[in-house]
Structures are given as structure tokens and as C-alpha cells.
Amino acid sequence: xxxxxxxxxxxxxxxxxxxxxxxxxxxxxxxxxxxxxxxxxxxxxxxxxxxxxxxxxxxxxxxxxxxxxxxxxxxxxxxxxxxxxxxxxxxxxxxxxxxxxxxxxxxxxxxxxxxxxxxxxxxxxxxxxxxxxxxxxxxxxxxxxxxxxxxxxxxxxxxxxxxxxxxxxxxxxxxxxxxxxxxxxxxxxxxxxxxxxxxxxxxxxxxxxxxxxxxxxxxxxxxxxxxxxxxxxxxxxxxxxxxxxxxxxxxxxxxxxxxxxxxxxxxxxxxxxxxxxxxxxxxxxxxxxxxxxxxxxxxxxxxxxxxxxxxxxxxxxxxxxxxxxxxxxxxxxxxxxxxxxxxxxxxxxxxxxxxxxxxxxxxxxxxxxxxxxxxxxxxxxxxxxxxxxxxxxxxxxxxxxxxxxxxxxxxxxxxxxxxxxxxxxxxxxxxxxxxxxxxxxxxxxxxxxxxxxxxxxxxxxxxxxxxxxxxxxxxxxxxxxxxxxxxxxxxxxxxxxxxxxxxxxxxxxxxxxxxxxxxxxxxxxxxxxxxxxxxxxxxxxxxxxxxxxxxxxxxxxxxxxx
Amino acid sequence: xxxxxxxxxxxxxxxxxxxxxxxxxxxxxxxxxxxxxxxxxxxxxxxxxxxxxxxxxxxxxxxxxxxxxxxxxxxxxxxxxxxxxxxxxxxxxxxxxxxxxxxxxxxxxxxxxxxxxxxxxxxxxxxxxxxxxxxx
Numbered sequence: 001x002x003x004x005x006x007x008x009x010x011x012x013x014x015x016x017x018x019x020x021x022x023x024x025x026x027x028x029x030x031x032x033x034x035x036x037x038x039x040x041x042x043x044x045x046x047x048x049x050x051x052x053x054x055x056x057x058x059x060x061x062x063x064x065x066x067x068x069x070x071x072x073x074x075x076x077x078x079x080x081x082x083x084x085x086x087x088x089x090x091x092x093x094x095x096x097x098x099x100x101x102x103x104x105x106x107x108x109x110x111x112x113x114x115x116x117x118x119x120x121x122x123x124x125x126x127x128x129x130x131x132x133x134x135x136x137x138x139x140x141x142x143x144x145x146x147x148x149x150x151x152x153x154x155x156x157x158x159x160x161x162x163x164x165x166x167x168x169x170x171x172x173x174x175x176x177x178x179x180x181x182x183x184x185x186x187x188x189x190x191x192x193x194x195x196x197x198x199x200x201x202x203x204x205x206x207x208x209x210x211x212x213x214x215x216x217x218x219x220x221x222x223x224x225x226x227x228x229x230x231x232x233x234x235x236x237x238x239x240x241x242x243x244x245x246x247x248x249x250x251x252x253x254x255x256x257x258x259x260x261x262x263x264x265x266x267x268x269x270x271x272x273x274x275x276x277x278x279x280x281x282x283x284x285x286x287x288x289x290x291x292x293x294x295x296x297x298x299x300x301x302x303x304x305x306x307x308x309x310x311x312x313x314x315x316x317x318x319x320x321x322x323x324x325x326x327x328x329x330x331x332x333x334x335x336x337x338x339x340x341x342x343x344x345x346x347x348x349x350x351x352x353x354x355x356x357x358x359x360x361x362x363x364x365x366x367x368x369x370x371x372x373x374x375x376x377x378x379x380x381x382x383x384x385x386x387x388x389x390x391x392x393x394x395x396x397x398x399x400x401x402x403x404x405x406x407x408x409x410x411x412x413x414x415x416x417x418x419x420x421x422x423x424x425x426x427x428x429x430x431x432x433x434x435x436x437x438x439x440x441x442x443x444x445x446x447x448x449x450x451x452x453x454x455x456x457x458x459x460x461x462x463x464x465x466x467x468x469x470x471x472x473x474x475x476x477x478x479x480x481x482x483x484x485x486x487x488x489x490x491x492x493x494x495x496x497x498x499x500x501x502x503x504x505x506x507x508x509x510x511x512x513x514x515x516x517x518x519x520x521x522x523x524x525x526x527x528x529x530x531x532x533x534x535x536x537x538x539x540x541x542x543x544x545x546x547x548x549x550x551x552x553x554x555x556x557x558x559x560x561x562x
Numbered sequence: 563x564x565x566x567x568x569x570x571x572x573x574x575x576x577x578x579x580x581x582x583x584x585x586x587x588x589x590x591x592x593x594x595x596x597x598x599x600x601x602x603x604x605x606x607x608x609x610x611x612x613x614x615x616x617x618x619x620x621x622x623x624x625x626x627x628x629x630x631x632x633x634x635x636x637x638x639x640x641x642x643x644x645x646x647x648x649x650x651x652x653x654x655x656x657x658x659x660x661x662x663x664x665x666x667x668x669x670x671x672x673x674x675x676x677x678x679x680x681x682x683x684x685x686x687x688x689x690x691x692x693x694x695x696x697x698x
Contacts, residue, residue: 349675350582356677357586362593385675 043118043138046125051086054133063107063138070110077110085120089134092122099123105138117141182257182278188271190225190232199278205249216249224259224276231261231274238263244278256281334399341392348388352381390523397530404534406559409448411441411475411484418455419473425463433463436474444484446559450531451486454539457524458488458551466492469548477557483537487552494545504529504539528553536560572617572689573597577607577633578651579625583674587620590678591685604628608636611643618685618692621668622651634668647688651676 037044043060047053053064064085066078084107092101105120118138126132173196176183182199186192195203203224205217223244230240244257261276355378357363359371366374396402415435419426426433444451455473462471469491477484495503504525529539536556543549574596578584581602588598599614601607604625611619619637623630630650637643647669670688672681 345675346580346583350580350586352675353583353586353590353678356679357590357593360679362590 042140044136046133046135047089048131048133051089053082054131060138063110066110073113074110077108077113081107081110088120089122089136092120092134104141107138115142117145181280184224184276184278186228186274186276188232188273190228193273202246202249202255202278209249212252213249216247216252220244220246220249227259228261228274228276231263231271238265243281246278254282256285258284331399334395334401337391337395341388341395344388345385348381348385352378352385355381390527393527394523394530397527397534402531402534404447404450404559406446407448408443408445409451410443411486412437414448414452415455415473415475415486418452418459421456422459422463425460429463429466430468431463431466432470434470434472436472438474438476441475441484442477442479442557444555444557446535446555450535451553451555454528454531454553455486455488457528458486458539458553461524461551462488462490462492462549466490466548482557483554484557485552485554487550489548489550491548494547494549495541495543496545497543500541500543503541571595571597573599573614574685575599575601575607575610575614575616575619577601577604577620577625577630578622579603580622583622587678587681591682594682596682596685604630604633607633611637611646612640615642616646618689619646619648620651620681620685621648624652645692647692649684649688651681 038058045056045060063081066075088105101122105118107116109116119141121137123135176196183196184199185194203221205214240261244259246255246257248255257278258281259278264272266272471490474487532539538554540552576588579602591598601610605627621630634648649670650668651672
């Protein structure tokens with residue numbers, strides 16, 4: 001739309017001042033009108049019926065008119081505004097019958113390039129003598145629209161945050177209620193602002209519950225109030241910890257609670273509210289109680305162990321004393337037996353000595369009867385001496401005072417001596433007694449006297465318990481084990497299996513009755529076994545009742561003292 | 563108590579506090595051809611030994627006043643009696659285990675009961691050994 005002369009005000013008619021009283025000329029009036037129109041800040045303009053802009057004030061020209069000097073941006077903006085105005089006017093023309101019409105019109109600020117919102121108020125002019133057209137006024141609505149939009153936005157945000165707050169509150173409630181421990185929020189006046197379900201169960205009994213339940217809830221509440229008073233009175237600590245003796249309102253069961261209350265402070269340091277957390281101590285107390293019981297039991301046990309240990313020590317001490325006394329008693333017994341044996345020997349020495357002298361004819365010849373009687377005294381005396389000697393041997397072995405004298409000796413010589421000593425006794429039997437020596441018997445290192453004593457004992461036993469048949473004394477060696485053995489084998493009465501060990505015990509014979517058929521102390525085999533053990537050897541027996549026995553002395557070739 | 567039938571017969575001093583045993587041995591020794599002197603305790607034994615200087619002494623070890631061990635020790639530490647052999651007689655088989663010092667002081671040990679003939683055999687053995695060592 002090309003701009004035309006009428007759009008612009010006529011050149012200033014002159015600056016000459018006019019007074020009010022002077023009548024205005026037509027030109028001056030026109031100029032004044034133009035100035036008036038231009039002074040209106042809202043864009044005003046008059047268009048022809050076809051939409052051509054005929055008169056426009058300065059604001060309108062700003063929007064719709066561009067001259068050659070204008071830049072490309074402004075020209076495009078003006079062109080756009082013109083087109084938008086045409087469209088608006090066209091829609092207004094086809095509008096209703098109403099004279100004044102209003103509608104919104106969005107335009108572009110050609111200078112700034114920003115959007116502008118106007119209300120277009122158009123009034124058709126159809127008066128005779130006048131060019132028909134439309135008078136339009138644009139009222140700038142830009143700021144208003146902006147404010148409206150901002151308001152809408154604020155409102156939307158408000159709604160959203162309200163929504164969010166609501167959902168957060170809901171979530172918080174869910175969280176609080178899902179916490180098993182009671183939680184309370186109290187205002188600075190002590191009024192409860194909020195509590196979760198567990199707290200509600202403790203402090204707020206439902207109205208339909210029984211009187212007892214409500215009373216207990218009130219008691220709980222009283223406990224809580226007195227607890228919170230520590231924080232509510234001004235100037236106190238920010239946190240308070242304590243124990244509340246609460247009860248389960250429904251049942252009255254004790255629910256000891258540990259409570260921690262904390263002040264929530266504002267930026268200015270004022271107490272906004274108090275958060276109280278309660279923790280059920282029942283389980284902890286139960287655990288502590290069990291622990292205490294356990295500790296008590298443990299202490300009791302320890303005390304018992306101490307007592308038992310002390311008693312044991314005492315028993316030990318007693319035993320030690322007893323052992324010592326026993327040892328002393330044993331030593332006393334040994335001493336007694338040694339003394340007794342001395343007391344026995346002294347008279348026996350005289351008996352045997354005088355008998356011996358009489359038998360030798362020191363006091364002259366005797367009748368055969370006297371001689372036989374003296375021989376009986378002599379043999380009985382010798383037997384008594386043997387008994388005394390055996391008791392003494394046992395006593396010495398038991399007292400550990402049986403000395404061993406080690407020396408090298410040959411078994412054949414030893415057996416020869418034994419046979420020679422036993423010859424008088426053998427002669428009185430009808431037994432065939434012989435020896436069987438293995439070839440190349442090694443020399444033995446040991447106590448010859450003790451070995452001889454053992455063999456003598458075994459042989460005299462064999463002779464005593466064998467009525468017919470034979471007795472064989474044999475010697476052998478086992479180089480592999482470095483041992484030698486001397487066996488005495490008889491064809492005597494034998495020993496039943498159940499008695500085989502018993503015969504080695506002190507004072508034991510198979511027949512221990514006073515009317516037994518065989519003499520002897522019953523100490524012989526016991527001494528034999530003990531002596532053999534002392535020399536590191538042993539005495540073994542094999543026997544078949546009615547057929548005979550074999551006693552074997554095993555000895556190490558070189559004695560090691562046991 | 564002394565029986566001096568001939569100076570060629572060896573003199574035996576029998577020391578024992580038990581009269582029966584002492585007289586028994588004395589009788590048998592005399593029967594076997596010895597001269598015999600007797601003492602019934604350690605003090606008397608020392609007195610007789612220094613006075614008579616016997617050829618051999620039969621010493622019971624358990625004696626009153628001075629015991630056989632001590633009497634033997636004194637005899638062996640005296641020039642006059644050192645060479646006289648001492649045959650110790652003991653009924654205490656358990657006490658018969660003499661310590662080294664005591665053992666060397668006696669020339670022989672005889673454990674009671676000891677038959678008179680066995681004792682005389684021992685006395686003869688000791689005297690023969692003494693004679694042999696004196697001849698050397």
C-alpha cells in the first residue's frame with residue numbers, strides 16, 4: 001500500500017503564535033487536528049472501504065508505513081502488519097450489523113521486531129459529503145496479555161506445586177506410617193501436629209475403644225508430655241533423650257520406650273516444631289535380661305568350676321598326703337619286716353647252729369633215733385629260714401632295696417651248679433631229671449645270683465608238683481631278640497588255665513586252703529617274676545592240667561635294669 | 563674265757579651281744595681247734611683286741627655301746643690292730659649293704675644265720691688269705 005500525501009500532516013504552517021481570541025483559519029485547524037491526532041499514543045487511522053489507509057497518526061504510521069529510507073526488516077514488518085490489518089478488517093466487514101467492532105489483532109513492532117497485541121476498535125463512517133471508510137483505533141494490549149499469560153502460568157505452577165505438595169505429603173505419610181517406631185511432630189505449644197500409625201496406637205485410642213484403653217492412652221500421652229516439657233521450656237537443649245514407661249493401650253502390656261526428641265529450628269533460631277522418635281525397648285530389655293541371666297549362669301558355672309578346682313586341689317593335697325603316709329607306712333612295714341626277719345634269724349641261727357653241731361658229734365655220738373629227730377629239727381629249721389628269706393626278698397623288692405650285681409656268666413656252669421644243689425632232693429624222687437643245652441650258648445650279662453635263685457625256685461617247684469615222669473631243664477638263645485631262655489618242663493599235675501596268672505601273685509598257690517597238699521609260702525613264683533622283671537626279663541608259663549607245665553625264664557643277654 | 567691250750571692255735575675273738583650265738587660259735591671254734599676269746603659289746607671288743615691281739619676277729623655289727631662298724635673302724639685305724647682280719651657278722655640282710663668306707667674296713671661278710679661249720683670255713687679262708695699275703 002503506497003503511502004500518500006494525506007497520510008502525512010501538512011508542512012508546519014508557520015510558527016507564528018496565535019492567540020485564543022483569533023479565529024482559526026482552515027489550514028491552522030487542520031494542522032492542529034493533525035497534531036492532536038499524532039499526539040494520541042494509540043495508533044488511529046482511517047481506511048477506505050477497500051482498506052486503503054487514508055489518514056494515520058504517528059503511532060499508526062509507525063506500524064503500517066515504511067518509506068524508501070527504511071531498512072529491509074522494517075519494510076517486511078510493515079508489509080506483514082498491513083496484511084494482518086487487511087485480514088482483520090475484511091473479517092470485520094463481513095461481521096454483524098453492529099457499528100463499533102472489536103477484535104484482537106497481533107502485529108509486529110517494526111522497530112523492535114517484538115510481538116504486539118492490540119485491540120482493534122473499528123467504526124465505519126458513512127456520512128454524506130464524506131469519504132466512506134472505517135475509523136480504527138488500536139489499543140495496545142501487549143502488556144496486559146503478557147500479564148494475563150504470566151498470571152495463568154503462575155496459577156498453573158501453583159496448582160502443580162500444590163499437587164506435588166499433596167503427593168509428597170501423602171508419600172511422607174506413607175513413609176511415616178510404614179516406620180515401625182512411633183514418630184510425632186509437636187508444635188512449640190505442645191500440641192500434636194502429626195503422628196504416624198504406631199504413634200497413634202500408643203497415644204490416641206479410638207473413641208469406640210474401652211475406657212481402660214483410653215485411660216492407658218491418656219497415661220501414655222501424659223508421659224510423653226512430661227518428657228517433651230524438657231524441650232518446650234525455653235533455653236533448654238536442642239535434643240532430649242529419655243525412657244518412657246509406656247504401656248500397650250489395648251492390653252496394658254508394658255512397652256518401655258526410648259525417646260529422642262529434637263527441636264526443628266527456623267533460620268532465626270525459633271523452635272518451629274519438635275520431632276520425637278520412640279523406640280520400643282522391650283526386645284532390647286529382654287535381650288539384656290537374657291544376657292544378664294547368661295552372665296549370671298556363667299558366673300555361677302565359673303564359681304562352680306572354681307569350687308570344683310579348689311576341691312580337686314584339696315583332694316589332690318589329701319591324696320598327696322595319703323600317698324606320703326602310704327609311702328611312710330610302706331617304709332615302716334619294710335623296716336618292720338626287716339627287723340622281724342632279724343628277730344627271726346637270731347634264734348633260728350642258734351637253733352640251726354646247735355643242731356648242726358650236735359649232728360657233727362660235737363657233744364658226742366647219738367643214737368640213730370636222736371640223729372633222725374635232730375635231722376627233722378634241721379630240715380624244719382631250714383624250711384623256716386627259707387620262708388623268712390622269701391619274705392625278706394619280697395620286702396626288699398617292694399622297698400626298691402633289692403640290689404642287682406651285674407656280671408658276665410655262662411649258662412651251662414650256672415645250670416650245673418643248680419643241678420648239683422638240687423641233687424639231694426632229686427635223689428629222693430623217682431623222677432628222671434636231665435638238662436638240654438642248646439649248642440653255643442652266648443655268655444650272659446646279668447645278676448648271676450638272682451638268675452640262679454629263679455632257676456632253683458622253678459626246678460624245686462617242678463620237683464614238688466611232679467609225682468612221676470620227668471623234669472627237663474633246657475637253655476636256649478634267640479640271637480634275633482638278643483635274649484636267652486631257661487625252661488623247666490615237668491610232667492606234673494599241671495595248672496588250670498584260670499589259675500595261670502594267679503600263681504604269680506604273692507602268697508598264692510592254686511590250693512590256698514590250710515589243709516593243702518603242698519608246702520611253701522606261695523611267694524616263690526612272685527619273687528621269680530619280680531626278679532626277672534628287674535633284670536628286664538619275664539617268666540612265662542604253659543600248662544595242661546594232668547599233663548604237666550613248662551615255666552620259661554626269658555632274659556636279655558645284656559641286663560638293663562628296669 | 564680265754565682258752566690257752568697252745569700258742570700254735572690261732573686265737574679268734576668272737577664279738578656278739580647275743581650270748582647263745584656267741585657261745586655256740588666259741589664252742590664250735592674250740593671244737594674245730596681254735597683258741598677263742600669273747601666280747602659282748604664294741605667297747606669290750608676293742609679292749610680285748612688291743613690286749614690280746616687275736617689272729618682274727620668275728621665281729622657282729624649290731625652291738626651295744628660301740629657298734630661293730632665303729633669298732634672295726636677304730637681297729638683298722640690303729641697300728642697295733644690294723645692287720646688283724648675282721649669277719650663281719652650280720653643278721654640284717656637289709657642293712658648289710660655297706661657303704662664304700664665301711665665295706666673296705668671289713669675283710670669278709672657273713673650273713674646270719676650262719677651254720678658253725680660254714681663260719682669256721684670262712685675263718686679258715688680268711689686266715690689262709692692273710693698268711694698268703696703275709697708270705698708275699
